[in-house]
Amino acid sequence: MSVPSKYVVAGTMLLASVLALPVIAADRGPIEVGATRADFSSVQARRAMLAAPRATATTATVSTAAVTPNELTASSYRAYPASCFSDTLPTIANTIQPLPVSPSGVLYSRTVTLGTNSQNTSEDVTITIFRIACSSSGDKLSYNPDGGYAGATLMRIQRQAQYEGDSQLYPQFPDIRIAQGNIAFDNPNFTDYVRIATEPNTVIADASVGSPVINSTTYVLENYASPTLGFFYFNHAFTIRFDNGLQNGRVTIAVPDYNPTQQTYPAAYRSMAINGYLSGAWYDPAAGSREGLVTQVLDNGDGATRTLFATWYTYDQLGLPFWLVAQGSFPIGSTQLNNVQVLYATGSSFAAQPPPPSPAVKANVWGTINVSFSDCQHIKFDFSGNTAAVQGGPQGSGTRNWTRLGVINSLTCQ
């Protein structure tokens, strides 16, 4: 149970005065006279050393142990799919914060009294734990061993409006621990430490205990890149504890399993917003990889739209190789592309080798395709078209659900 600092004040100091007990919301106040704050320096030291396995080793020596260099943007100790935040990653063209500023879904919230940079003052903040839906392909993954719904777990520290941005007197980041399963608070192996970062897909970044919280900030809960530490399954139930170092200064929030419904996390039930992570090769597992779609999702550089560029490597009616190409621009955030024009080219030559077989390449309209991605591993597309310009080309219409082939380096979609 949190003890609002104002009431501590009221009990210790104001009783001696003639003033009545103030009936105001707890916000800021002096710390109880004579109270001491715990020394978190050893906690901070341990966390900092844990957070930086690369500091004492070359990348070569930690290639498989701590950080998988072939997945730079996806730590091998990641807590959620690297692709989860792909629509909010800042670019030069926008000013989107790295993590959502407004908690959504089911909120788990408490008022927490934090120590400040003044030794004698505390400030109440609201800490909210919430989750956002990520691609949930059903795959069993390191951070999602049962293949259930995958989300990323976020933490918002919200200062009171009147103190927002105050950098003269500001609360300090608390000592945060997590208990889950066999990992108990304050265990001798320190496996209850949790890494907390202000942007997604980091490996080392960690908010240090005692660091200033000047603006209200959203953090994402992460695992330390160390095999000797606790590894949390943030989609499962856990208890998170905030310790400001003061007497009675510990507050816990019990967070249940991530269990999205249509109402609580509609994004978990929608197709994915189409972004670069949905670049890839796709095939029909029943037919093998002899035929496939290769998609690439390109930035248009305008901050508003992207382009889907796709080629379908297939066969004509004689069984000879034949390819179709589709290209369409769409607004960022789109989850379904409809009536993307499909073309096929004729009249050109291989590798521009002379002599060209005909005067000029010609792009012929084949038909259209609709595309969506239910998760990182599956593409659904409807197609309809024919090759009027050549005899025996691929033609027809239908709907297919194909599966991803391979994982693009540095663009791990899960």
Place this chain on the structure above:
Amino acid sequence: MTMPLRAGAVSRDWRMRFRFALACIGLSAFAACVHAAAPARAYPPSCFADGLPLGQAAKDPRAMSLPLTLHGDFNACFVNPAAPSYPVAQQECKYAEVVGVTISRMPCSGGKSATLFQLTRAAGMAGNTDLYPTFPGVWVEQSTHVDWIRLARDANTSATQVFVNSPVYDDSIYVLENPIGAAAFDYNRAFTLTVDNNTGRAVQFDLGDYDPADFPTAVPLPISGYQTGAWYDPAHGGEGMLVEILDDGNGTTRTLFATWFTFDALGAPYWLAAQASFPIGAARIDNAPVQTASGGGFAGNFTAVTRAPWGTMSFAFPDCSTMNFSYAASAFLPANSPAGSGTRTWRRLGSIANLGCS
């Protein structure tokens, strides 16, 4: 050229402090500036496709290193006398350590570089968490532009930064990033970097323009996911190659998967597929086998496909927007198949979202 500064000897120092006080208020309050705006990239994101390396300075002939005395953790001064850690905290409160500050550049593709900032603790002190220095203030002057900068231990971040006065327990390396909510620096151009220990002492590094010729043996762009893309010949539209660089999941190799969308001798669409595994760090792939497939149908309407060797291809990517390749068809191919041999230089078509190679 480097020049150590003495306390109070340079007025710029004071000007900077004042400026910062106006902008963000308080040296330990860097977070006041956080989230104002996403800063511009300071280097190509593909530059760290294989991680942020330690010891990079050894490869930079223009790397500069200077000693700087950094003070201990002032928070230790406030530890309660009753605390068991009090005696150690008192030592830390008064502690100072001469740290090596090293500035170096790391070659990236396209004639660009990233600038690295390394702190090396005094001999025998690395990893000591009882007695440790704290992170200095770091600011940059470039032409008329002066500002505090952002330093991060992860590559390709947009908001992460190390705080002034935060503990430096270990030898550590940081990459220079652009300040948040302020104009961007071009770290490839000449600039002056000042490292201020916040107690009246600073060292200054004058960096010249970045010169790729300083790194003659560098492999600026090992083949990674960033070379995934669509490639084509601007002079010969209608033909292209979609390349994907895939993780093999073993930590030692990757796979190139390329589909060449081209034409047969009659001018009808035809495709070839190349696939080859290669060691992580390689800058070229030689003699990747290329196959053709026949006997298939459209949209899965077939039961079997005959795959046949077509020949080989070799790939290299001198920069993010250029693909050099050679191809050699075997002598025994069906009539009208794509055939012959040659060398081509193609260009990238577009930039894959979330995987910008520049």
